[in-house]
Amino acid sequence: MNSTPDAIPDLLDKVTNLAKRRGFIFPSAEIYGGFRSTYDYGPLGVNMLRNVKQAWWRSMVQTRSDIVGIDAAILGPPAIWAASGHLETFTDPLVDCKRCKERWREDKIDGVCPNCGSTEFTEARAFNLMFKTQAGPVEGEGATAYLRPETAQGIFTNFANVLATVRKKPPFGIAQVGKSFRNEITPQNFVFRTREFEQMEMEYFVPPADADEWYRYWIDTRLAWYVDLGIPAEQLRLHEHLPEDLSHYSRGTTDVEFAFPWGFDELEGVANRGDYDLTQHAKASGVALDYFDPTTNERYTPFVIEPAAGATRAMMAFLLAAYHEDLVEGESRTVLRLDWRLAPYQVAVLPLSKKPELEDVSREVLGILQPHFMCDYDVTQSIGRRYRRQDEVGTPYCVTVDFDSLEDRAVTVRDRDTTEQVRVPIDGLLASLRERTGQS
Ligand code: ATP
Numbered sequence: 001m002n003s004t005p006d007a008i009p010d011l012l013d014k015v016t017n018l019a020k021r022r023g024f025i026f027p028s029a030e031i032y033g034g035f036r037s038t039y040d041y042g043p044l045g046v047n048m049l050r051n052v053k054q055a056w057w058r059s060m061v062q063t064r065s066d067i068v069g070i071d072a073a074i075l076g077p078p079a080i081w082a083a084s085g086h087l088e089t090f091t092d093p094l095v096d097c098k099r100c101k102e103r104w105r106e107d108k109i110d111g112v113c114p115n116c117g118s119t120e121f122t123e124a125r126a127f128n129l130m131f132k133t134q135a136g137p138v139e140g141e142g143a144t145a146y147l148r149p150e151t152a153q154g155i156f157t158n159f160a161n162v163l164a165t166v167r168k169k170p171p172f173g174i175a176q177v178g179k180s181f182r183n184e185i186t187p188q189n190f191v192f193r194t195r196e197f198e199q200m201e202m203e204y205f206v207p208p209a210d211a212d213e214w215y216r217y218w219i220d221t222r223l224a225w226y227v228d229l230g231i232p233a234e235q236l237r238l239h240e241h242l243p244e245d246l247s248h249y250s251r252g253t254t255d256v257e258f259a260f261p262w263g264f265d266e267l268e269g270v271a272n273r274g275d276y277d278l279t280q281h282a283k284a285s286g287v288a289l290d291y292f293d294p295t296t297n298e299r300y301t302p303f304v305i306e307p308a309a310g311a312t313r314a315m316m317a318f319l320l321a322a323y324h325e326d327l328v329e330g331e332s333r334t335v336l337r338l339d340w341r342l343a344p345y346q347v348a349v350l351p352l353s354k355k356p357e358l359e360d361v362s363r364e365v366l367g368i369l370q371p372h373f374m375c376d377y378d379v380t381q382s383i384g385r386r387y388r389r390q391d392e393v394g395t396p397y398c399v400t401v402d403f404d405s406l407e408d409r410a411v412t413v414r415d416r417d418t419t420e421q422v423r424v425p426i427d428g429l430l431a432s433l434r435e436r437t438g439q440s
Contacts (some may be wrong), residue, residue: 004380008323012261015319016190020335022393024048024319024344025191037187037194044344044393045315047374049198051342052315053177056200059225060175067173067202068166072154074134074179075145083284084153084277086146089248091126094185098122105185126152129182147181152306154156155203156277159289170302173204177311189262191312198311205291205302208275211251214305215272219254222268222307226256226314230339231321235259237267249276256309258317265318268309275301318342322394325393328419336394337417340437342392346373347433350386352402354379361426362401365411368430391416398434 008014019025023042029035041049061069075276081087093106099118106124113119125283135145154272155174162174175199187193206214219238227233252272257264278301282289290301322336340346347369351362362377369375376395378386383400390398400412411429414421415436424432434440 008325011320011323012190014334015316015323018323018336019045019190019319020212024393028155029122037184038196039191039194039312047344048342048423049311049315051197051240051344053179053200053311054223055229055341056309056311056314057175057177060173060200066168066171067175067204068162069175070149070155070158070162071178072148072158072176074148074181074308075133076148076153076390078144078146079284080153080157081130081146082279084156085248085280086130086149086153087128090130090149091128091185092185093124094127095124108186109315127183129183129184131181131183149182150180150225150308151176151178151199151201151306152203152277155201156281156289156304157285159205159278159281160287163291169293171204171206171210173202175200175202177201189260191316192265194312197313199308200311200314201306201308203273203277204305204307206305208300208319211272211274211303211305213295215254215270218305218307219256219270222270222309223256225318226258228336229318231258231317233319236267237264239264247271249273258321260317260320267314268307270305270307273304273306275303275359277304278302326424333388333391335391338394338396340396343396344374345376345390345393345395346397346437348376348378348386348390348395348398350377350383350390350398350400351379352383352400357406358401358403361405365399365401365426365429368426369433372430373433387414387419395434399429 008038022044024045026040026042027034028038028040053317061067078087094103095106096103097113097116097118098120100113100116102115104113111119121148130149133145133147134143137159178198179196180199181196184193184195187195201337204214205217223236223238226236237257239255239257250271251274254270255266256268258267280290290299292299318338319336322338324335324337326335327331335424349366349369350364351358366375366377387398396416398414400414403413405411410423410425412421413424413432431440
């Protein structure tokens, strides 16, 4: 069952096609010919992306008492990005192919132009990835603003605000989920690398002496999150950066990598950022960003451990890992074996026929389930076809209402993975589904 992604030929194409065909992810502005690697999330995709973010928020904020959330602005003044180092160093090496004139990110092409095969390039120059814009109607230096290229800085700039309002003491964290923007030189591989994407980042502030221990803790915790949500452990690995490859702020970085169809690649980075960010913003703003420990009478600048994940990239990994083709009663089917917490719909209510007698009881069943589960309701085509359609979008349970339901007040629950069907009384349906999903 746990085939690795590269065991399925053309997996990336298959998932990309399914995503479009079934309303997960559409190329943006398609009616105008598309717009440079931007994507829109359709009716099923928006559910799944919300579920990914919700699963992260649940594990990072809801079920912990040491982490609080924030939602900071996307637009920011140059001062933030000067202090953080982004204005100067948030660059990728840009080269032009001398033959076909395509532009590439030098560190991603191994010296060969992916377009024409040439090995001759211009000298690499530093290309800043931040989107610059203008805030307000008057142009000029004072109006310059940037779209954030990461959510982290909005956490650092609010460190003192949060500390003053929620009375946390290190070790404690601030979490944020939201859009980030990077003018990537070569966006690629579906939603793996796009110019507009969503991040899930958490800055965990700790006494400096404990930083290494917390760094290890967050590497393990974050790896376990992906496994818990259904990615087979053998499709994940850790990659620790060599000291010479570390970013300017980092004292240690380990990536959680997933076996994408083109090889292992980054899902998330966990970094020990030391006191770099708080020190830089304190210096630049003149506002103290430190912590006074009343028990030891010591004032210090906490170190920061940062697990930084991509929500859209994680969604893609969950889709790839879930995609399977198997045989059911001699017929091939495509099935997304998504964890029920991530599936766009957790339950599909399917009246066996369109006959009006079944409508009332079907709507009644839907009404019982909808407050608790995201439900689809589908009356079109044969029941076999509808099961396949739900398998293909990862719906864990189908509830079929048939003519016997009118007599026995029971329905058939079908399991996506085993295709097993059991009869369940309508009165016990909610409890049964809650039990199956480990909620009772
Ligand atoms: P890379 O070196 O691949 O450009 P990075 O190491 O700079 O990425 P981080 O700054 O660590 O990436 O960002 C944290 C996470 O945000 C990444 O692990 C990834 O999941 C996500 N992410 C970063 N850039 C993009 C992008 N352009 N599109 C989609 N997700 C992204």
